[in-house]
Amino acid sequence: MATEHVSHIKPYSPQFGVMIPLGFQKFLRTCVIYQLFRFIAINIRMTVLILKSHH
Amino acid sequence: MAKIVIMGGGVSGHTAASFLNKWLGKEHEVIVVTPNSQWNWIPSNIWVGVGEMSKEDVVFPLAPVYEKVGIDYRQAKAISIHPEGKQDDDAPYITIEYTNQEKAGQKDEITYDYLINATGPKLNFDATPGLGNGQGQMGEHTVSVCTADHAIHANHELEKCIEKMKAGERQKFLIGTGHGMCTCQGAAFEYIFNIEHKLKERDVRDMADITYISNESFLGDFGMGGIHFNMGGYATSSKVFAESLYTERGMDWIIGAHVNKVEAGKAHYELLDGSTGEQEFDFAMLIPPFAGVGLKVYAKDGSDITDTIIAPNGFMKVDADYTAKPYEEWRASDWPKTLQNQTYKNMFAIGIAFAPPHLISKPMQSPNGTAINPTPPRTGMPSAMMGKAVAQSIVDMIKGAEEPTHTASMSEMGAACVASAGKGLFSGTAAAMTVYPIVPDFEKYPGVGRDMNGTSGELGLAAHWVKHILHHLFLWKAKLKPGWTLIPE
Numbered sequence A: 001m002a003t004e005h006v007s008h009i010k011p012y013s014p015q016f017g018v019m020i021p022l023g024f025q026k027f028l029r030t031c032v033i034y035q036l037f038r039f040i041a042i043n044i045r046m047t048v049l050i051l052k053s054h055h
Numbered sequence B: 001m002a003k004i005v006i007m008g009g010g011v012s013g014h015t016a017a018s019f020l021n022k023w024l025g026k027e028h029e030v031i032v033v034t035p036n037s038q039w040n041w042i043p044s045n046i047w048v049g050v051g052e053m054s055k056e057d058v059v060f061p062l063a064p065v066y067e068k069v070g071i072d073y074r075q076a077k078a079i080s081i082h083p084e085g086k087q088d089d090d091a092p093y094i095t096i097e098y099t100n101q102e103k104a105g106q107k108d109e110i111t112y113d114y115l116i117n118a119t120g121p122k123l124n125f126d127a128t129p130g131l132g133n134g135q136g137q138m139g140e141h142t143v144s145v146c147t148a149d150h151a152i153h154a155n156h157e158l159e160k161c162i163e164k165m166k167a168g169e170r171q172k173f174l175i176g177t178g179h180g181m182c183t184c185q186g187a188a189f190e191y192i193f194n195i196e197h198k199l200k201e202r203d204v205r206d207m208a209d210i211t212y213i214s215n216e217s218f219l220g221d222f223g224m225g226g227i228h229f230n231m232g233g234y235a236t237s238s239k240v241f242a243e244s245l246y247t248e249r250g251m252d253w254i255i256g257a258h259v260n261k262v263e264a265g266k267a268h269y270e271l272l273d274g275s276t277g278e279q280e281f282d283f284a285m286l287i288p289p290f291a292g293v294g295l296k297v298y299a300k301d302g303s304d305i306t307d308t309i310i311a312p313n314g315f316m317k318v319d320a321d322y323t324a325k326p327y328e329e330w331r332a333s334d335w336p337k338t339l340q341n342q343t344y345k346n347m348f349a350i351g352i353a354f355a356p357p358h359l360i361s362k363p364m365q366s367p368n369g370t371a372i373n374p375t376p377p378r379t380g381m382p383s384a385m386m387g388k389a390v391a392q393s394i395v396d397m398i399k400g401a402e403e404p405t406h407t408a409s410m411s412e413m414g415a416a417c418v419a420s421a422g423k424g425l426f427s428g429t430a431a432a433m434t435v436y437p438i439v440p441d442f443e444k445y446p447g448v449g450r451d452m453n454g455t456s457g458e459l460g461l462a463a464h465w466v467k468h469i470l471h472h473l474f475l476w477k478a479k480l481k482p483g484w485t486l487i488p489e
């Protein structure tokens, strides 16, 4: 149930106005196949960043 | 033959020394003066602080590494700089005091042709009463993860809390910054997630109240005025990103806080709105503010010229624009490029040791006049890049270049930050953030000041794997093992 991810939030608390990940987002974070693709993406991103930063 | 002296063998100084030694060969002399016998990969202290790594995993002895490559290593701390030499000798020199057992307390002088100041921060615990012990060290009420030994102590205290929770006693955790002028929020950010992960792993999370306290004016400022990430096709503020992470984990936050006093089990603070408060804790890790290490500078006649070379915060002035001006007039071009001191051109300052021209975050103060704003972070990647760029410039200057040939401005370079939460290969996740440039350039990137193609943030296992790999790669590189030059800074 998606509500389990938000059940600890109190109405009108500072946490009430915040973006909270639900089940599918959380699943993706530890889904090895999806994360393998993300791993490649992060490495590419960091390589580009390093290349841009050297002067 | 040129003689290059590097004060400080941490991230930036060790990088500069290693490249200088490689590029200059045996013809020239590279000397490193640094007080600790062991090199510490500081980012992994976080894992030591939750018992996931031992001290041995994050440190290694420097002497054999320097001996292997022919760098002259002095286990000592630099005390003073004499850029004009002395009355009867024009050769610039520094004075040092040995810290190794055999020579402890002995003083010496080392002349130089080029000097690099890479002395990093003094952990200024005493800036907050009760955070320090009044003698420059950490006090007894809180813990820290700034050194490997501090992190071991932190884990020890954490274990005590876990035992109490297992015995049914609720515990309060307070993690964050211990003063209104702290930097390094990233370390506190990473540590709080590791604590939370650890408590879950040990089945005591429901017995813990975890609170983050910080001098940032909003969660996710990070001393960089916040970051807008390209996330899912939205330019998303790091405030949204950070608040989401804390909320998901049921952690509270106190923001815009200057911790002004720490007692046993209690931190007192003032907020940006001028109100005051207290937060009780059973376990507190509060990052101290950073200052320069207290180097003195003397002219040829022995007069003290520290004020002309060193800024009031103790960091060394370089080619930045230090003119005092309001936030609205700050420019990316204020930030130093070559890291060269403008009075003595054979002197450079890199990493945390250089004096920033101003904050990156908007300056703020409470109605009582208390400054509450993060000071600029100078993290590992830019520190190492500065080390390499200055090494390249010095090599070229030795070969005849009039001016430094390489630049490493924080307004023209990016940073990658990977903040872990747990260490297991399939259980831990991490936040991977890239930001370009570190100092926002509102002229080049109007609106959010950053290139939306180079600025991103995401959470997951992949970032965690990156963090693992970086730990091993950077230690490999620092040990100057085969292929170390192929590993980027």
Ligand SMILES: Cc1cc2nc3c(=O)[nH]c(=O)nc-3n(C[C@H](O)[C@H](O)[C@H](O)COP(=O)(O)OP(=O)(O)OC[C@H]3O[C@@H](n4cnc5c(N)ncnc54)[C@H](O)[C@@H]3O)c2cc1C
Pocket: B007, B008, B009, B010, B011, B012, B013, B033, B034, B035, B036, B042, B043, B044, B045, B046, B076, B077, B078, B079, B118, B119, B120, B121, B145, B146, B147, B184, B186, B187, B293, B350, B351, B352, B353, B378, B379, B380, B381, B383, B416, B417, B418
């Ligand atoms: C807990 C923690 C976690 C962090 N995590 C990350 C991270 O994940 N990613 C990241 O990019 N950055 C991280 N950082 C920041 C990173 O560690 C620093 O940016 C980096 O170490 C700065 O390099 P530096 O060379 O300026 O200073 P340091 O690495 O601190 O080196 C300074 C050196 O100078 C020596 N020294 C001090 N006084 C003297 C003296 N008088 N004479 C000679 N030598 C002296 C010191 O002993 C030290 O060896 C973290 C910092 C902390 C505290």
